[in-house]
Amino acid sequence: MKATTPRQDLVRGIWKENPVLIQLLGLCPALAVTNSVENSLAMGLATFFVLLGSSVLVSLLKKWIPKEVRISAYILIIATFVTIADLVLNAVVPEIHKALGAFIALIVVNCMILGRQEAFASKYPVGRAVLDAAGTGAGFLIALVIMGSVRELLGNGSFLGVPVFGPDFEPWIIMILPPGGFFTLGFILLGFGWWKERKAQQVRPRRWPHGVTTEVEEAA
């Protein structure tokens, strides 16, 4: 693996290696609970907390965890933090806890969290594990809020529960129903694909030094 600077540890998870939008990890919660901005925020923050907590613990304990049972050990650590998050959310914001339902408990099997433990926290010192977890967690939170905003705006005509479009707006109910989740992420990925394609086409001719033409350009 290439050596990275602490700054890269923090920043890459937010955009370049965004867990949901680029790596397509942790899709289940990203699609299931993003029918409103409020739920997306709660889910994003809970996942952020679990990721940060387990990264710190895994990084601290990495010398004592035997290699053979490491995955089970990570899962146990993650499950502990999820139980904490579950109980806290239930006590502080019971309505949101109810709306998110089983998906709070299902943070345990979010492959993004286990992936970060295996790929990063178990190999690096605590400080950098914290940066990596914070970056990845923030990237997850941002992706969830983007999806939640699109779906709530179109499906309910509101943002954080406040009506935006006025009384004449006919909400696109489908956006807050399950298919809307697939469609929203699908169109975001189509957008990325379009952007990449455009960038590739712009870059290609400039790669050649002055006076050198490609076969395609000669033919044209």
Added chain:
Amino acid sequence: MTDLFWILISAMLVNNFTLVLFLGLCPFMGVSGRVSTALRMGGANIFVLTITSVVASFLNAFVLPYAPYLRLISFIVVIASLVQIVETVIKKVSPALFRELGIFLPLITTNCAILGLAIFQTNRGYGFLEGLFFAVGAGLGLTLALVLMASIREQTELADVPAMARGMGLVLILAGSLSLAFMGFAGLFSS
């Protein structure tokens, strides 16, 4: 009897785990490229779901009333070790089947459909038999979604898709359309 039947149908179609409840999306996106692999993955899922349901009923009945806060941790530990045991047993008993399922079995541990099943079953207060039907229905539903998706993807491989839609974008839009179709089953219960 009719109750059990409706639990099965509901878990399979109306509340399809993959397309309506968004559980187990990783295998849905990952191994839906070929119909044959999709079928095998579905089979492995039905198998593990059924065993998990039995064990979850057992835990709910005898262990968890005494320590409810251990629910999540005990479920995940049981599922992880269960998959490990199943893998070892299949390897010993039928090496041929092991080769067929090999790669998919460990993947199932982090499949949220399995843990989701245990949690839903508990939340709804299903007993042993109800849980069993729920698990089989959920497994059949997963398999159905996987096979449908795989058949569509085999077709799109030959289609001339615009460059920007190649890859996951197209798969997600297709999944959205399938999900839209499955919403039609919601009408089954109103009559």
